[in-house]
Amino acid sequence: MYCYVILDSKSRFLDKSFTYHIPDKIKNKIKKGMRVIVPFGKGNKNTIAFVYDIVENIDDDFETKDIVEIIDSKALVDDELINLAFFMNKRYLSPLRSCIRQVLPAGNIKEIKEYFYKTENLDKNDNLYHIFESKKSLDDLLNKYDINKDILDKYKDKGLIDSYFDINSNQKINYQIFVSLKENFDDSKISKNAKKQKDIINYLRENKEVEYKKLLSKTKSSKNSFDALVKKNILNIRKIEVNKALVKDSERYDKFILNDEQNLAFRKIMENPDSSYLLKGVTGSGKTEVFLQVVEENLKKGKDSIILVPEISLTPQTIERFQGRFKQKIAIMHSRLSQKERFQQWRMIKNGEVKIVVGARSAIFAPFKNLGLIIIDEEHDKSYISSQDPKFHTDELALFRRAYNKATLIFASATPSIKTMTKTLDGEYNLLELKNRVNGKLPKVHIVDMREELKNSNYSMISSLLYEKINEKLKRDEQVILFLNKIGHNSFTFCRHCGYVIKCEACDVSMTYHKNVSKLVCHYCGRTKNQPTICPSCGSKKIKEFGAGTEKLEEEIKELFPKAKVIRMDSMTAKDKSTYNSMYKNMKDNKVDILIGTQMIAKGLDFDNVTLVGIISADLSLNIDDYTAYETSFELLTQVSGRAGRADKKGEVIIQTYRPDNFVINAASKNDYQGFYNYEIESRKAFEYPPFVDLITIKILDKSRIKCMDISKKIKYYLDLEYEKDREIKIIGPNPCKISRINNKYRYNIIIKLKDEKLEEISDFLIRLKNYFINKSKDTSILVALNPSDIN
């Protein structure tokens, strides 16, 4: 017998399957999903590996080594999730290890320990009773108590003891490593040839303390030279912990009686739970109550539920409702939990201690054994497409798990994505509609032509109508939300004399002025610069900011409405969860009159007292050069508008635009989803974009532009060789990415358009091609994605 394993190693060169022989004595103990120790490399170093498959025979011609031993006595993950990992590997062309990692419990796989404890079957007179009275880790049992694995297995088989997984409570979280020189170091031992080591020392002399990765890249040196210096006792190393998070209790949330529409949707789902649904409901139509009742039914059947929300920012209020309703423990899964916390949530789910998980896209991997329901709320949201490896689409994984478990799958949105709507019209999902708001009123929408404002000499960001309306609402003590899709003070700084634009030194983008830190900031790499007073190119003093962001808007508003309490919510001000939560609470408690925000506030925030929403510039997202620009804009405008008038007060929306005739803006203002869909689907068809074709993007990144271009051309050459004659496959590029350089790495892309039945054929070829180039050129990154949310 042989098994296929993935090594626990970070190197991308080892990101592939290895085959080991299973010695007879562990043959009947080893299972898929367990960790094992294997001899690896020339020194046969003992390495942790994950078994993803077991086979009787292999026909490969390489020699196989024997597995040393099994680490776990039961599988960390079951077949469903292992299969899901391979599904991702194949479909999204993502590195195999990243796919396996995704379905494994979070955190360092080495830190996961198996703990043994007694069951009620263990007799008090058993001579091992005292040992298992309290839980013991496998390590301790083997080393301190001198109990061998055979005894453990025997006891376990008889049901006298059981085990579970945990990680060390003193487990270390993420570290950033800072390096400096020791005070009285002795550099006499450094040979004259060690140029790199001297570079490092000199760099540290100038910069005192430097972050490890930065140090290596700045001095262009390798880990080799660094390690040599550590050995010679020259460097000080300081580690700093990053990130933290928490979970809390919530108030009772009582059950509502469903209205007719809600009830119809609910009944249809319950009639046929083994299928998929699209619940299309206008904002404020009470989708959440339908979810809650479906989950309740699912709980009655003893089944588990996964509820997905687009952003971490939405989890607190969703959790509040589910916890408030069901009065039971609910697991949370999202990216801002620490490794330890994530592991604890994973363990609760795995051990069956919870039946409900609420979370962002990664919660789709919740290791439930009896999954009965998956809900994807705000289904259209881009965050359901992962932009890191594995670059999965949550809807596709949900379909996979739904089919495997014969579960119910519900997509929900006021503005379904083109993809989901098309599948619904094709009959793949059943359509359920909630056409009316619970309180019966949709907001009234006004479109303001900003060109007219300019003609009337109003140069501010606020039109006269918006100004009037804000005043009116403030007088009535109602709340206002202003939406602007751009953070910072200004979009860029440029010279009125020569046209010079301040750009980031490491990226091909202009820098944004942030007044609170009075610096220019690059939103791609985080570098900052002082705002110059004279133009670095021509020396003119006419260098100034241009365009406006949320920070500038906040200033204008404070000037226009000095008495109003204003807060600004964007990725700069609401960086961590606690500030976000306090802003949310202040808004809810009516301590804020005007909320200014970006994308962040478009998603499902419900404030009963908000009666006016102002969209400062509806055009911004329309101009993005991406085939999804119209779809995203329509969603955004509709969602933001939906923030107005959620309770019994009537809401109003003001959309400011320079393009009042634009189709998307008009459709959004009339809440005309169908009109929008019909228009957009035609254009996707005409220009051959998803859902009519699949796009595979290949991004090539390298510090040298020449090398980047060279490798890109070679990849294109091989692709052409294979597919040039195939009329179902189009290969575009290589072209420089729209942002042609980020963090000093040049970026090229190749885009492949293909009919989806060709995907399988091309993906095998692409994986081989990618591996070939990765092994050939170590400093080049090659990133492949299927239908990414951002093709640039």
Added chain:
DNA sequence: AGCACGCCGACT
């Protein structure tokens, strides 16, 4: 990533 191999310049 970790390790061996082999090339190269600098020093005995």
Added chain:
DNA sequence: GTCGGCGTGCTC
């Protein structure tokens, strides 16, 4: 010669 640095290639 010979030693250490450093680039390259391989790992079931």
